[in-house]
Amino acid sequence: MTQIDQAVDIREGEELDVAVVDQFMKQAIPGLNGVPTIKQYPGGASNLTYQVDYGDKSYVLRRPPFGKIARSAHDMLREARVMQALKPVYPYVPNIVAICDDHEVLGCDFYVMERLKGIILRQDFPKDFELNEADTRKLCLNVIDKLVDLHKVDAKDAGLDKLGKGLGYVQRQIGGWSDRFRKSRTDDVGDFETVMSWLNDKMPADTAQVVIHNDYRFDNVVLNPDNPFEVIGVLDWEMATIGDPLMDLGNSLAYWIQADDEGPFQILRRQPTHRPGMLTRREVVDYYMEKSGFQANNFDFYEIYGLFRLAVIIQQIYYRYYHGQTKDKRFAGFGHAANYLEKRCLRLMGESDL
Template identity: 85%
Template sequence: MTQIDQAVEIRDGEALESGAVDRFMKQAIPGLEGQPTIKQYPGGASNLTYQVDYGERSYVLRRPPFGKIAKSAHDMLREARVMQALKPAYPYVPEIVSICDDHSVLGCDFYVMERLHGIILRQDFPKDFSLSAEDTRKLCLNVIDKLVDLHKVDAKAAGLDKLGKGAGYVQRQISGWSDRFRKARTDDVGDFETVMAWLNEKMPEDLAQVVIHNDFRFDNVVLNPDNPFEVIGVLDWEMATIGDPLMDLGNSLAYWIEADDEGPFQMLRRQPTHRPGMLTRKEVVEYYMEQSGFRADNFDFYEIYGLFRLAVIIQQIYYRYYHGQTQDKRFAVFGQAANYLQKRCQRLIDESHL
């Protein structure tokens, strides 16, 4: 059987106080016995995710990063409450077990949710996970269907209609990400000014106001280990809001790297979209529009926006490395990645008929 996604040993400086976790868990969940085994999931560059086991009973604890963080970032209470509201309408959300806003427990807000036992596809298929091209295509369509399903949720009925800021979502994203880039720019990275000017000039009106995930990728999707075509969970709801569905799709496609994409783009690949049978970006857009009913005559704006947003995220991380705020060597090449994404955006702009 294919390996179920597992937590590993906790990274230095990110350990939880096990006695405090134990006291909280036993108060929140009846019948827990013994002492917890706590491990950490290695993925993600934002919130920290831990597996807390009491024998066969297994839970997941999510908390913000250690150290000083921006007040509006890493809002655990918001994420947990969005998940609670969305769960009845969108069953792929893990069930929230308990929420804690008492900082005397772990020094921060955090929440505990059910652990979904399943497969998570990261950069490549696991060694014992072999699918034909036909089966890979079937899996791919099933995953895209879950984004379509999310965008069809009745936000008002779920009590989530006040989650966003109303009309003007597209405009807020362009101005917000442009501002973030300018604040995070370093001397060795291009200025993106022509890209930002083009996005500002070409931005459409909001297509619709729906629940969007804002980070929908294969490595945030959990598959049934007994039937890997079946999606049993969608994770990481930190950036979920009410917004434009095609902006959500554009964000997802920034990570959708095909087998014949050029080398620098391949270096950014973190999900197995290069496998034979996976849809191309163009096919994803066509399939999504057909299934969802949300349509645009030209998807260029959304694709370029997604790549620009990814560049800003990468640049914000690189800024910390450049200024010595982190020593993580993985981030040393992020400036080059941002420069590549500027060239890619510019090329798509030059080719666009918008």
């Protein structure tokens, strides 16, 4: 059996007070005994995710990053409530077991959910996880199917129809991400003005109003260790909202780096979409359209939007590093990544017939 995804030692400066966590957990969850073991999941550059173990009972605690953060960012309470509402109609959401808005506990809002014990595919397949080309394709299609399933959820039935702001989602995204980029730009990164202008000029109307994940990737999907084709969980609902499904797919494609992509793009790869059998981006779009029933005359807008949005996310993190607000060396090259993504957007814009 392939190794189940595990947490590791906690990064310096991101430790939790074990006694405080223990007291909260025992008040919130009956039947816990002993002192917990706390470790940290290494992935992600935003919210912090910890594994809290009491013997064979295992939980996951999610909290915002340490330090000063924007008031509207890292809303743990919203994420937990979205998950609670979605769970009855989209069973791949982990169960929420406790929510805390008392800042006397950890100095922030946080929540605790069940830990789904399974395989999470990150940059490469695990060493003992070998699939042939046909099986890799089967896995790939199953993962895309879960995004299609999400976009078919009846938001009103789930009580989530008020989660978004209604029509105009595409326009709000282009305006919002453009504003965030301008506020987080550093002197060593391009201005993206040509890209932002193109996106503003080419905006289509909203395709539909559905529940979207906004960060759907392989490393947010949990696979059954006894049957790795089966998706048993979808994680990281921080940015979920009501919005345009093709914008959601465009976000996912920004991370979908395939085997024949150029070297600088390969450096950014964080999921095993380069493996033989994985669909190309074009095949992903065609398959999604066929299964979902949504259509776009030209997907270039959504692909370029996804790359631009990824560039803004990278740049916001790099801004903190550039100004000494974080010393995490993982972020030192993020400025180069943002510059590359600007060049990629410009090239795709030149090739687009929109």
